[in-house]
Amino acid sequence: MTARASWACAVAACAAVASAPPALAADSACRGTIYLTFDTGSQSQAELIAATLLRHQVKATFFLANEKTTRGDWSLDPSWAAFWKARVAEGHAFGSHTFDHVYYKGDADAGALRVKPQFGAQAGQSLRWTPAQYCSEIARVDQRFRQLTGRALDPIWRAPGGKISARSIAAGKACGYQHFGWAPAGFSGDETASEVVSNATLLKQSLANLRDGDIFLAHMGIWSRKDPWAPANLDPLIVGLKQKHLCFATLREHPDFPKAP
Template identity: 75%
Template sequence: MRARPAKAAAALLLAATVTMQGASASSPAAGACKGTIYLTFDTGSQSQAALIAETLGRHHIKATFFLANEKTVRGDWSLDPSWAAYWKARAAEGHAFGSHTFDHVYWKRDEAGGRIAVKPQFGVHAGKQQTWTAEQYCGELRRVDARFRELTGRGLDPIFRAPGGHTSPNVLAAANSCGYSHVGWAPAGFSGDETASEAFPNALLLKRALDKLKDGDIFMAHMGIWSRKDPWAPANLEPLISGLEQKGFCFATLREHPDYASHFKK
């Protein structure tokens, strides 16, 4: 009995793959777009970094990356000098970049006076709850910008994504005070790559995205997740893009998103 869900998932994936064979490797002409999807990628284990770059390049797609300094499968950190060539190449390709907090800092609760209880995942205070002022939270966002400038010669765009997408009035006020707008994702834009692959197989996640994504939606995935046994990107990124292209969708960075475009021009 336990084999049936796996067989069903495999059948769904095979059907989705067959359906998308022969899809064009480029997005529809701008005038033919039936809508726009905004692909975004948060740093993670970086196990899928090369695959993501290659796939986006082959489809001539510009995406938005949110960067934190996370431990990678190479044994280094995602904002180490060893990643400079990777980030320089993505910047040269025209992608957009936002802060994901340097130490992947989770919001825990708001406190009086605009202060924020947080817990960094990495760095010298990893796993230890702290209470920060708005200025300290801004400093954490700006640490990514400073490192990105060192690696690429250019700064971040004025956007950020809180780890886990968890924000609060104090977090948003702090970020706004130093010029950052928060970017979440659409309900249909949750890739599910952080979930258990046994409960949420790739075929199920792919079908859900292709069925429900609509014009203007922001899609979120990671550049590798340590905990997922069956990685999302190798199975799903190519068929997701091809399937959306077949439906007439185009892709753009958040610089073109109507909710954020004006902020980029400030």
């Protein structure tokens, strides 16, 4: 081979290397999926959560109830319309958390359910609802969300406190809503007292235990936790999970998401 030929081969080889995808790209491929979900709460961390997700280009799923906020209003008031419209534009998913944050307390006779709303006109009362009444409470969020954003909820819901039964799940399905809870490793711990469990401990547990397919739960603000979870933990959680080659998706991509008829 002539010197000129050798030089040409070297140039071709370099060009091939330069055009090939870097080794890191192959190594950074997704090795699993985590579904980040957020329930409404005091809304004290709502803007921070939204900004963090946007910065990392992560899509999440929000479960909405009409809860009292630190601004002195309610999370589904018209004053929150711009916030929810912006999240719709960013491509997040949305489900019902029951309008008045209604806790399921047990099954009653004749196919009814025992419930206790946390907010609304019947807050704190122990009530007996038919499955149709329970279904209507789930759907109330969709009605308000359409008014605020012009968009329907996704056909999913989450029971406050995760309290469910076969009867309550069936009530939701009767009006077109699939229930989604969360994985044991997916509980952020943001409802625990920060004096008892630090943010550093909660972050370490999440990064160590979350696995492919897990649904993660946090809130958009918890009244009782003195050292809020999101400012300290959300950013490093996302970074840490990405470093473990875990990717993020909304519950629209979950295998249990209702299929279109």
